[in-house]
Amino acid sequence: MGMPEPHGPWSTDGLPDLPPEWGRVVVPDDASALAQEAAQVRRELREAHRDARRRSWRGTLTLPVLILVVAVLATLAGLVTVTWPRAGSSTPSAPATAREPLPDPVGRPLPALDLVDEAQVPVPLRSLLPAVVLLVDACACPQRVTEAVRAAPPGVQVVTVVGGRTVPTSAAGSAPGVRRLADPADGLRALMHADPVPGTVDVLLVNRTGTVVRVVPAVGSVEDYRTDLTRLTG
Template identity: 85%
Template sequence: MGMPEPNGHWSTDGLPDLPPEWGRVVVPDDASALAQEAAQVRRELHEAHRDARRRSFRPTLSLPALILVVAVLATLAGLVTVTWPRAAPSTARSAPAPARDPLPDPAGRPLPALDLVDEAQAPVPLRSLLPAVILLVDACPCPERVTEATTAVPPGVRVVTVVSGRTVPTAETGSAPGVRRLADPADGLRALTHANPVPGTVDVILVDRTGTVVRVAPAVGSVEEYRADLNRLNG
């Protein structure tokens, strides 16, 4: 039995049934004195019971169901990727390439030592024909341009027609006399003009007797475009 205390409560000192770590336990005579502690205990029990019910109703997925869910999500992701509207390609222009330095003007420079070929495929050193008006006739035979050149050149200046490759075209009937017709296997004269052939025109290279290029005139349509430079060829 417990021991009565002066305040009317009973102490459990000396009772062997209680664990010693509980310490001293005092039991009041009036049970209403424990109402607050009882209400706290009931609340704790209620919350513990509610948490247990929530855990018992929490859904769980089995392995087959989990695999099925993953497969469905992967299929939906693939459909979204295929059907999603793609952005229109950008219409912004790319940055322009940096401008290249202009090719050097061949005027005032020595004529390269080129060997051309004649109708018999014999080599002809071009410098042996100077001074000369050289007409590149790849884009147009232009017999009228050849004729007016032979008429305009000063005495002692040759007129030379040149085509690319190794084959010299057959002379046309009525061709201007005294014209040297050659082919340029290495295409060195075309490279000297820095220009592509233009149909209906000829490219003209004027070279004086010292082998210096006086002028390069691309896409010429008339002798008047270079007549003023002809007198410089004998200088």
């Protein structure tokens, strides 16, 4: 039984150990009257405990999961970078080796150039000096060859040269006294800095000491270099 108080039979008003903000507290005689309230309190406590465990579990997993996600994304990015087809990344052909241009040959010694004759026998060009060398790979031009033979001083060799390894047979006997050769390495073209121009002949004049006297590209007639022929035997 509860003890009666001034404000009611079960009132605890005036107790000094209870916070005043609790207000009036009534204690029933039968504790079963509090069963519903107790069940509600227990439910609230269980829910609060579950919420606390969820928050703790989320906090425990957040950092490892974040690290794992970052690692997976980094791995995928690396695979994409390696395997993704790049524009223009098909196997490139090896760049052609550019021929380094030779210096202006005029006034310099003739390089050691080995040509070949009709039988594919190597012929050092230096062994034919002094010489008038006509590059006829862009034009057979028999008239230019005949002019050179007629104008060349005694002892000066007239040489016709084509690119590749094959000396054309069609020119056989067309100009007596002419040495016909081929230049497999195109060394003369590189030396003269003269690309072949269809219908023209290029001329290289070399004296007896092996010095290049003159280079005459796209010759129009023998008159383009006649005055230089006398310098070949001096």
